[in-house]
Amino acid sequence: MSKYCDTCSLYFQDEHTLQSHLAGKRHLKGLQQSKVMERSIVVSPLPKFIPARKLINFFQQYGAIKWYQFRQNYLTVEFYDRTSTEILLNKPIWINNVKLNIQKRKPHINLKRSKSEKKNNIMENRGSISYDNIKYIFDEGTTFDNQLMMFLNAIQLNDIEIETKYESVCTQLDEIFKVIFPKCKTYRFGSSQTGLGFKECDLDIYMDIGEPINESKNTSTDSWTMNKIFKSVKKIMYRMNDVFSNIIGIPKAKTPIIKFYYNRTNVSCDISFKNILGIYKSYLIKYCLSLDNRLKPLMMIIKYWARHFKISNGQKISNYALVLLIIFYLQQPSVNIIPPLMVLQNTCQPQIINGWQANFDENTVLPPITNKNSVPQLLHGFFFFYATFEYKSQVICPIDGMIHTESEFKEIENLPLCMNRYKTYIKEDDNLKFIVNKPMCVQDPIELSHNVTANTKFSTLNSLIKYCAIGAEICAMTSKNDYRNLIKTLFTTVIKKRSNLKFNITISANQFQCETNNIETCIDIEKKKFSRKDWYSNVFNIVKDTFEKVFKLQLEIFPVETGTKQQKIDILSDIHIEELQNIIFHCTGSHCVWRNRRINNIILDPSLSCLQKEAFISEQVIENYDKEKGTNRISLDFICMFKKKNPLKIILTLNNKNCDDHIFQEFACFARDKLVEIIKQTLIHIQQFNKC
Numbered sequence: 178m179s180k181y182c183d184t185c186s187l188y189f190q191d192e193h194t195l196q197s198h199l200a201g202k203r204h205l206k207g208l209q210q211s212k213v214m215e216r217s218i219v220v221s222p223l224p225k226f227i228p229a230r231k232l233i234n235f236f237q238q239y240g241a242i243k244w245y246q247f248r249q250n251y252l253t254v255e256f257y258d259r260t261s262t263e264i265l266l267n268k269p270i271w272i273n274n275v276k277l278n279i280q281k282r283k284p285h286i287n288l289k290r291s292k293s294e295k296k297n298n299i300m301e302n303r304g305s306i307s308y309d310n311i312k313y314i315f316d317e318g319t320t321f322d323n324q325l326m327m328f329l330n331a332i333q334l335n336d337i338e339i340e341t342k343y344e345s346v347c348t349q350l351d352e353i354f355k356v357i358f359p360k361c362k363t364y365r366f367g368s369s370q371t372g373l374g375f376k377e378c379d380l381d382i383y384m385d386i387g388e389p390i391n392e393s394k395n396t397s398t399d400s401w402t403m404n405k406i407f408k409s410v411k412k413i414m415y416r417m418n419d420v421f422s423n424i425i426g427i428p429k430a431k432t433p434i435i436k437f438y439y440n441r442t443n444v445s446c447d448i449s450f451k452n453i454l455g456i457y458k459s460y461l462i463k464y465c466l467s468l469d470n471r472l473k474p475l476m477m478i479i480k481y482w483a484r485h486f487k488i489s490n491g492q493k494i495s496n497y498a499l500v501l502l503i504i505f506y507l508q509q510p511s512v513n514i515i516p517p518l519m520v521l522q523n524t525c526q527p528q529i530i531n532g533w534q535a536n537f538d539e540n541t542v543l544p545p546i547t548n549k550n551s552v553p554q555l556l557h558g559f560f561f562f563y564a565t566f567e568y569k570s571q572v573i574c575p576i577d578g579m580i581h582t583e584s585e586f587k588e589i590e591n592l593p594l595c596m597n598r599y600k601t602y603i604k605e606d607d608n609l610k611f612i613v614n615k616p617m618c619v620q621d622p623i624e625l626s627h628n629v630t631a632n633t634k635f636s637t638l639n640s641l642i643k644y645c646a647i648g649a650e651i652c653a654m655t656s657k658n659d660y661r662n663l664i665k666t667l668f669t670t671v672i673k674k675r676s677n678l679k680f681n682i683t684i685s686a687n688q689f690q691c692e693t694n695n696i697e698t699c700i701d702i703e704k705k706k707f708s709r710k711d712w713y714s715n716v717f718n719i720v721k722d723t724f725e726k727v728f729k730l731q732l733e734i735f736p737v738e739t740g741t742k743q744q745k746i747d748i749l750s751d752i753h754i755e756e757l758q759n760i761i762f763h764c765t766g767s768h769c770v771w772r773n774r775r776i777n778n779i780i781l782d783p784s785l786s787c788l789q790k791e792a793f794i795s796e797q798v799i800e801n802y803d804k805e806k807g808t809n810r811i812s813l814d815f816i817c818m819f820k821k822k823n824p825l826k827i828i829l830t831l832n833n834k835n836c837d838d839h840i841f842q843e844f845a846c847f848a849r850d851k852l853v854e855i856i857k858q859t860l861i862h863i864q865q866f867n868k869c
Contacts, residue, residue, distance in 0.1 A: 215259045216243070217282035218266065221251035224275045230310030234331060235272050239264055241337040244443050253282060257341055306332045306376055308485055308668050315665035321553060324664055325474055333477055334374040342442045343369045343380050349441065350384065350448075353417070357409050360387025366452075366459040368496060372466060373476055375484075380439075382448040383456055390451060403433055406450055410435060457535035458623055462500055464539055465507075465515050471552050472514070476503050478556060478664065485668055486644050493637045498619055498629040501575055505619075506562050508578030512555070514548050516541075517578035518622040519595040532602050533623050553660040557652035564645035568617050568638060575622040583613040599625035643672050678833040680845040682852055686712060686825035712825055713755065719788060719859050720819065720829065723852060724762065726792035728844075729770055729799070730813065733763040759820050763834075766813040770795040771847035787858030791851070811840050 182199070224232070229247055236242060236254055240261030245254045256262055262281070270277045314327040334343075347363040354361050367381030368374035391400040407426050414421040414437060423438040423445075432452045438445050449455070466473050480496060483489035489499050507515040521537035528536035550558070572581045577595050585591040589600050603610050603626065611620060612628045616638045621627040647670055655663040724730045737759040776797050781790050814835040820828045831848070833841045 212259075213255060214282050216257070216262055217253060217255040218262055219251055219253050219280045219282050220277055221280065222278065223247075223250055223252060224272065224277065227273060227275070228310055228313055230305055230331065231313050232272070233305060236265075237330075241335070241341065243342070255282075257337070306481075312665070312668075315662070319661075321660040321663055324661075325478075325552065328481075328664060329474060329477060332375055332481060334369065334372075334376055334378065338376070339369060339374070342444060343374075346380060346439050346442055346444060346446065347382065350382070353413065353420070354384070354410065356413070358384075358386040358388065361385065362387065364456050366455040370456075370459040371462040371500075372473060373462070373480060373496075373500065375481070380444050380446045381455065382446055383452050384448055384450055385453070386450060403428060403450065407433070407435065410448075453530060454533065454535055454624055457530070458497070458621075461518065461537060461622070462504075464521075464537070465504055468543075469514055469546055471555060472507070474552050475555050475559075476500060478552075478667075479503055479559065482644075482648070482667060483641075486640065486671070488637060488641050488644065494617075494630060494633055494641065498633075501619055501622070501629060502563065502573065503559060505573050505575045505578065506559050507555075508575060509562070512548055512550075512558060514546055516543055517595075518576050531624075532598070533625065534598065535623055551660075553652060553656070553663055556663075557649060557656075560645045560648035560652060564642055564649050568642075572611075572613065572618040572620055574620045576620065576625065583618070586611050586613050596625060602626055640672070647672070678838055678841055678845075680831040680849065682829040682831070682849045684716060684827045684829065684853060684856055713821060713827070715860060715863065716827055716856055717760070717819060719856050720852065721762075722788055723791070723855050724764060724817075727770070727788065727795050727851070727855065728764075728766065728848065729768040729795055730764045730766040735761040735763070737761055757821075759818060762817040762819065764813065764815050764817055767811060768795075768799055769811045769840075770798050771844065771851075772798075773801070774798055786862040787855050791855055812836060813840065813844060815841060 220232075229252075232252065233242065233245060233254075236245075240256045240258050243255045243257045245252065265279050266281060270279055311328065311331045314331060315324055343365060347365055350363045351361060354363075362385045364383045364385070365380065366383055368378050369380055386401065386406065388401050390406070391402055407428050411424060411426055414424050414435075420440055421437050422440055423436070425436040427434050427436065432449050434447045434449045436445070436447050466476070480489070480499060483494065483499055488494055489496055494502075504515055506512060508517055518537060520543075521539075521541050522534055524541050525536060525538035527534040570583045572583065572586060574581050577593060579593075581592065589596075589603065592600065599611070609626050611626050612618075612631050615628060615631050615633070616635045617630040617633045618628055619630045621629050648667060651666050651670060652660075652663065655661065655666060721732065721734075724732055736757050774794050776794055779797070781793065785793070812835075816832045816834050818828075818830040818832070820830065822828060829852070831845055836844075
């Protein structure tokens with residue numbers, strides 16, 4: 178009698194043939210697919226006007242989702258438990274008064290996805306927590322607390338996902354790689370370990386191979402080197418292409434890693450073999466979160482905010498550095514929620530790894546936390562703290578919760594006792610000094626020689642400062658309505674991109690020569706009242722004085738010399754001005770002095786120069802606004818290029834750097850007319866009164 182396999186839909190001649198089939202790869206693969214089908218549903222057609230993220234959140238209430246994929250008009254969802262599928266298939270399911278057409282997933286839908294499909298699916302899942310997919314939350318929630326709860330549910334990894342999707346990877350890697358490393362043990366670190374992970378975040382893994390790693394070039398063939406480890410691990414990964422894909426080795430990084438995609442749980446992974454300190458850093462962050470239940474929501478909001486505005490990740494501020502910034506703020510005496518690390522390290526026997534104390538005492542008795550601020554209030558404090566922080570020459574040090582200066586790190590004997598290990602460390606190798614000549618300096622609390630923001634650029638720091646300033650304003654504004662619209666406003670208020678507005682102002686000696694017979698109102702170039710050198714230096718100084726005294730701008734001056742790096746200086750001599758063809762002014766200001774410049778009942782001293790009179794008027798404009806309790810506060814930030822031309826001509830080019838376009842246009846029009854007149858009248862004044 179023939180035998181039948183229900184899983185594979187095949188007939189067999191006898192029991193022996195059937196049993197051989199049941200033990201074979203084809204049947205086992207079919208069985209695996211069958212189990213996936215039992216845990217999966219297909220929704221088709223997709224309901225209109227319901228965001229993708231909302232649909233996924235809806236299905237999450239029936240059970241933890243292992244995998245999902247949107248296509249043009251259908252959604253496939255795979256759960257961890259078949260019970261979720263049975264519930265959804267056995268009763269009508271409604272969402273927003275729309276009945277969903279839910280079907281069982283069919284085997285003909287190919288489970289084996291190409292590399293490009295897997296890559297696209299990673300992007301699809303990561304995009305699931307983008308603001309566009311979760312913004313409906315902030316329309317439905319009635320209070321800040323409700324919105325915060327829904328926000329966290331939408332973006333953060335839950336315990337089931339961590340256990341089934343992330344922790345299981347480590348267990349399975351141990352089994353796979355015991356072939357080459359019999360004593361290996363794999364550990365999670367980073368956001369999946371600290372509890373600050375977003376859905377679909379990468380998994381950071383440290384594998385202790387159980388053998389010493391020899392980093393010397395002259396090694397025996399029996400010892401493990403990083404190069405040998407990489408070759409052996411990648412060889413197994415390439416062989417098991419049904420388990421591993423997108424394998425990329427980065428052996429020359431500061432911390433060598435292998436990046437790969439783990440197909441069994443659909444997770445992108447980074448595995449390292451020497452970053453054991455990462456585990457202890459994660460333990461420290463996780464401990465800090467345990468001190469107060471306000472801290473995790475606070476950190477998740479800030480992490481998402483930095484991700485949303487592209488301040489973190491990549492070549493920007495790392496998520497680890499961002500968390501250290503939050504911890505440091507919470508260590509400040511005015512906040513006093515998290516203790517400095519040195520307090521936790523003082524009460525335990527040091528465990529030294531790579532020269533640093535990696536452990537701390539989780540049982541340290543700490544004073545009770547007296548700070549009762551809400552999450553929005555702490556968020557406001559964070560934004561204000563870093564919007565006004567003096568990054569230049571100051572180092573953020575969570576080891577003692579104190580700000581230290583660059584000069585202290587250059588003269589290490591000035592550093593406190595808690596950094597004695599750092600002093601010893603660099604005495605052995607001066608090249609390992611903490612790098613201070615960077616836009617932003619944040620000291621790793623465990624690896625004290627490491628500036629975790631060493632790769633942060635000025636542009637990223639500027640974005641952080643600006644968005645912190647905006648964040649502080651939003652917190653203050655929404656406090657009047659119990660912060661109801663705080664999160665929504667925070668994620669939808671962006672810095673306007675400034676257009677590249679440019680204005681040229683031409684100043685030529687010919688403009689000031691006699692056009693009439695009135696010798697008192699002109700400059701006689703022919704009589705050599707001003708030499709070529711004097712004319713350029715006088716005009717430069719009048720422009721500088723006008724910017725500072727009339728326009729009320731703060732200036733940074735950069736001489737432009739061919740082949741040399743631009744370096745700010747405070748004073749340029751006449752000799753410098755004569756030698757230089759181009760000079761740059763970086764101009765910033767906060768007063769609008771071009772409106773309401775008419776002053777009544779004041780007679781000015783006729784012996785004053787035009788520049789002095791205009792400077793006096795600007796003072797009066799500011800004073801009048803103050804008396805009337807009005808505001809003439811604006812924000813000017815532009816670059817002015819002072820360029821010499823022949824014969825006796827100067828071109829000033831004003832480039833908008835970071836001003837409102839309308840304000841910049843107003844100022845440029847005022848400056849164009851006022852500058853030429855002030856220069857002309859001031860040169861006449863110099864000539865008439867023989868002044869310098």
